[in-house]
Amino acid sequence: MKKMVMVAAAAVLALAASNAGAQSVKVLRLGSHLASSHSVVKTADKFAELVTAKSGGKIEIKVFPNSTIGDQRALVEGMQFGTVDMSINDAGYLSNFAPRWGICDLPYLWQDYGHVRKVEDGEIGKLLQAxxxxxxxxxxxWMDSAFRNVFINKEAKSVKDLKGMKLRAxxxxxxxxTFQAMGMNPTVIPWGEVYTSVQTKVVEGFEQPAEGAFTSKMYEVTKYMIMTKHMYTVLSINISEAIWKSLTAEQRTIISAAAAEASAYGRKLAEQLDGEAITGLVKNGMKQVEVNKAEFQTAVSPVWKEYGDKYKANDLIQKIVDAGV
Known part of the structure; x- marks a missing residue:
């Protein structure tokens, strides 16, 4: 009897220790609207690995791709309310909440990868983060994707060729x-619904970096990749400030360090996968069409002035331009 009591007591103690260990692990959920094979989600996975390693398993980041815990609006609003822990979001979407982030998406603003990173890592990047x-x-x-192109089912080499097209935005x-300035009819649709929307002809096409099109198998519903390179996708690794404030100083240090390493990893990966995605799209039957960029730049030039005037951001825009010279 005494032996049975001792065994039972040991079992209770072991269970208590197990529960205490489980309770000591801080779990954070990170959502993305993109596919699990996309560089953004791969970067999120890398971030999760780094956090686990740096914390000795005391912090766990669970990654949810494919809008499984919400599209971009749900993720960003959730972070504001503290109901979503983390997400990687693009500047265009964040501009709905912090308007000056929209500057990052002005058409034909960026010269190359180096230009983008110089701005992100400098004073302008800090201003946008504030x-x-x-x-x-x-x-x-910060995290980047690539320059964006138009994907449709007819060949187009000029602004005139795209006029009147119903394009997902x-x-x-x-x-x-921007798409209105190009003469198109933009229709706002969440990314997770784009494949079906093109397939059922709700829209005639979409625009996206090559990687996004490739990982979502958009070559099954569109046949032409129009190389407009009209915008560059800037992204940010984000955490709810309410959640951040609930963390200990040690947890914040670990997460910040992991985010910095993941950012560097993601930047390299995005460059690599953009080239691979273009090759993959062509191998799957998509035709790559080059255009006269100068014509498109002229068509969208009014967007710069309108946006700069509306948000009193003309000086900021000029600083970004100057950084690329």
């Missing part, structure tokens, strides 16, 4: 204005 923090979201680091004022 804008976002004022909305309850803390940017932990992200929920971003800059995107909508």
């Amino acid at each position: 804008d976002l923090l004022a909305k309850g979201i803390r940017s932990l680091g 992200p929920e971003s004022p800059v995107y909508v204005k």
